[in-house]
Amino acid sequence: MDSLAIAVVEWVINLVRAYAIAGLVFAILFVTLFIKQLDSGAQGWALGFRILIIPGVVAFWPMFAIRLLRGKGHPTEKTAHRLAAKQSAGAQ
Amino acid sequence: MGVAYKAVQWNRQKLVYDIILLTTVVFYLFFFEGISLHLSSDLDLKGIWIRAFGSAAFILLHIILSIGPLSRLSSKFLPLLYNRRHMGVTMFTLALLHARDALAWYHDFGNLEPIVSLFVSNTHYADFVRFPFEALGGMALVILFLMAATSHDFWLTNLTAPVWKTLHMGVYLAYGLLVGHVVLGALETNPHPFLSAAVGVGFVWIVGLHLITALREAEKDGVPLFSQAIKSNIDADGFVHIGSVTDIPENRAKIAVISGERVAIFKYDGQISAISNVCQHQNGPLGEGKIVDGCITCPWHGYQYLPDSGISPPPFTEKIPTFNVKIQGDQILVNAIPNPPGTPVVPAVIGQE
Ligand code: HEM
Numbered sequence: 001m002d003s004l005a006i007a008v009v010e011w012v013i014n015l016v017r018a019y020a021i022a023g024l025v026f027a028i029l030f031v032t033l034f035i036k037q038l039d040s041g042a043q044g045w046a047l048g049f050r051i052l053i054i055p056g057v058v059a060f061w062p063m064f065a066i067r068l069l070r071g072k073g074h075p076t077e078k079t080a081h082r083l084a085a086k087q088s089a090g091a092q
Numbered sequence: 093m094g095v096a097y098k099a100v101q102w103n104r105q106k107l108v109y110d111i112i113l114l115t116t117v118v119f120y121l122f123f124f125e126g127i128s129l130h131l132s133s134d135l136d137l138k139g140i141w142i143r144a145f146g147s148a149a150f151i152l153l154h155i156i157l158s159i160g161p162l163s164r165l166s167s168k169f170l171p172l173l174y175n176r177r178h179m180g181v182t183m184f185t186l187a188l189l190h191a192r193d194a195l196a197w198y199h200d201f202g203n204l205e206p207i208v209s210l211f212v213s214n215t216h217y218a219d220f221v222r223f224p225f226e227a228l229g230g231m232a233l234v235i236l237f238l239m240a241a242t243s244h245d246f247w248l249t250n251l252t253a254p255v256w257k258t259l260h261m262g263v264y265l266a267y268g269l270l271v272g273h274v275v276l277g278a279l280e281t282n283p284h285p286f287l288s289a290a291v292g293v294g295f296v297w298i299v300g301l302h303l304i305t306a307l308r309e310a311e312k313d314g315v316p317l318f319s320q321a322i323k324s325n326i327d328a329d330g331f332v333h334i335g336s337v338t339d340i341p342e343n344r345a346k347i348a349v350i351s352g353e354r355v356a357i358f359k360y361d362g363q364i365s366a367i368s369n370v371c372q373h374q375n376g377p378l379g380e381g382k383i384v385d386g387c388i389t390c391p392w393h394g395y396q397y398l399p400d401s402g403i404s405p406p407p408f409t410e411k412i413p414t415f416n417v418k419i420q421g422d423q424i425l426v427n428a429i430p431n432p433p434g435t436p437v438v439p440a441v442i443g444q445e
């Protein structure tokens with residue numbers, strides 16, 4: 001077997017592991033302490049819900065980290081109509 | 093969303109679907125084991141379970157991919173659409189069990205970790221028949237994980253519906269990778285003509301179903317796929333002619349394309365209101381829903397909006413764009429430019445100019 005290929009694959013897998021471990025630490029802090037700052041839908045304790053979203057937070061944690069640092073909530077979607085309405089409001 | 097999140101919003105119907113789903117899967121797995129042992133008793137049990145999990149996941153994926161187009165073709169399939177999320181998570185779990193067992197079975201010798209061995213034990217990346225089919229399965233599994241992990245409504249709100257939908261469109265990429273995984277895997281480890289034929293039939297079914305549905309949708313919008321689009325006629329005041337009020341049944345809508353997107357024009361209580369057709373939940377088609385208790389009700393998961401403002405009734409907080417409307421004679425006219433989400437609009441009263 002190609003030892004360079006093994007080294008590269010091992011390196012990439014370690015990188016993914018580091019990202020996931022950092023994500024897990026962030027996710028646990030996020031669902032216990034910070035989630036209400038970003039989404040008003042998270043009310044009460046709702047333990048099942050908070051556990052359920054942990055895998056996704058591990059995957060997307062930088063997105064939530066940036067929103068928390070900027071002090072912003074979740075964005076609203078963009079559709080053709082929303083964009084057109086915004087444009088015409090700006091033109092007036 | 094304006095209401096508190098819960099882990100799972102079960103109701104009686106969903107619970108029944110989940111029970112049927114899980115029983116069918118468990119039955120399939122043991123049936124597969126029984127048949128395999130019956131056909132050749134010298135097979136290893138672990139090898140059988142790898143195939144049982146893999147094939148169960150792959151079959152379930154076909155069902156999941158069929159539900160979308162089928163429910164566009166006939167509303168009879170809508171109840172399956174509501175339950176698709178749990179099917180997806182079940183499919184991911186089966187695929188994960190398949191991958192875990194395959195890794196332990198084929199890669200846990202030697203001094204390499206199984207996951208490293210997966211990518212380096214076969215490096216024929218330039219060779220078609222000996223291509224490392226397991227890497228294809230691995231990539232598909234990552235996509236399926238991202239989808240299962242973001243299946244809760246929390247993710248729709250926090251990723252926004254368009255981003256979420258794009259991510260979940262990844263299922264088609266995963267499907268393509270898996271067709272490769274199964275066909276090449278079969279060629280390498282389990283050359284059985286029946287398996288390849290079944291994958292072929294499944295592939296033709298999925299592609300055919302999607303093509304038929306896409307053609308029908310394009311026709312409905314007046315944008316036939318293979319000919320020129322019908323121009324909507326905007327008048328001097330910037331209004332678009334929609335047609336007669338008599339075209340629309342009470343508490344229902346007519347759908348027209350204005351400003352690059354579908355608009356739902358509702359008739360109710362002798363009045364007409366128009367709002368963007370795109371539901372803020374998962375972009376469901378509001379114009380295919382009804383007015384229930386004075387609210388436009390999305391046919392997909394029941395989100396509601398007031399017809400004259402596009403705002404969800406409290407405690408909800410969704411807002412969608414509205415359109416100014418006029419009536420001339422029996423003709424409905426809708427402004428070509430949408431109002432900002434949640435803008436109140438005076439409904440046009442039928443028979444009063
Ligand atoms: C890291 C991920 C994966 C690995 C390592 C893997 C490994 C394998 C292996 C070794 C086989 C050949 C088994 C045999 O014929 O004895 C196989 C076949 C198969 N895999 Fe995967 N797989 C992965 C992901 C997936 C996923 C995500 C799916 C589907 C959702 C899937 C579906 C299948 C199917 C349908 C077969 C053919 C089963 C049969 O031969 O009867 N695999 N996989």
Ligand code: FES
Nearest residue numbers: 371374376390393
């Ligand atoms: S798309 Fe889910 S309720 Fe409209």
